[in-house]
Amino acid sequence: MIEDRRKNGFVCKESIRIKKALTRRVVEELKGLPRCFVFEVKEVEEYKVRFPEIICCYYGKFIVFKIKPVNRVTDREIELLEDMEYCGSRSYIIRHIDDFVVILDKMKVELSNF
Numbered sequence: 001m002i003e004d005r006r007k008n009g010f011v012c013k014e015s016i017r018i019k020k021a022l023t024r025r026v027v028e029e030l031k032g033l034p035r036c037f038v039f040e041v042k043e044v045e046e047y048k049v050r051f052p053e054i055i056c057c058y059y060g061k062f063i064v065f066k067i068k069p070v071n072r073v074t075d076r077e078i079e080l081l082e083d084m085e086y087c088g089s090r091s092y093i094i095r096h097i098d099d100f101v102v103i104l105d106k107m108k109v110e111l112s113n114f
Contacts, residue, residue, distance in 0.1 A: 015070040026100050033058060040053065052066045053065060061090065062084075064081065067094050068094070
């Protein structure tokens with residue numbers, strides 16, 4: 001077990017490995033899309049909550065992805081994603097690659113019609 005920076009204790013190495021692999025896979029898929037800029041957020045210390053791991057701009061629309069394969073989503077994380085949506089972006093919580101595939105198909109149809 002390794003210590004996480006959160007107050008609630010520990011996360012196992014396996015969950016961190018799964019999260020990194022899922023993040024890497026999502027970034028690779030997004031980079032393959034036309035007119036898509038992808039940015040992987042490493043750390044943002046100013047907030048008391050972990051910022052979404054991936055921010056992309058696809059056909060001029062900002063989309064944020066919070067990668068949460070194992071742990072629960074906190075109320076503060078949901079609040080942060082809702083604040084981003086209020087400003088006009090779209091936000092998604094990805095727990096499995098299948099979630100992302102469904103979202104990606106939806107994004108391709110909706111946003112490529114601009």
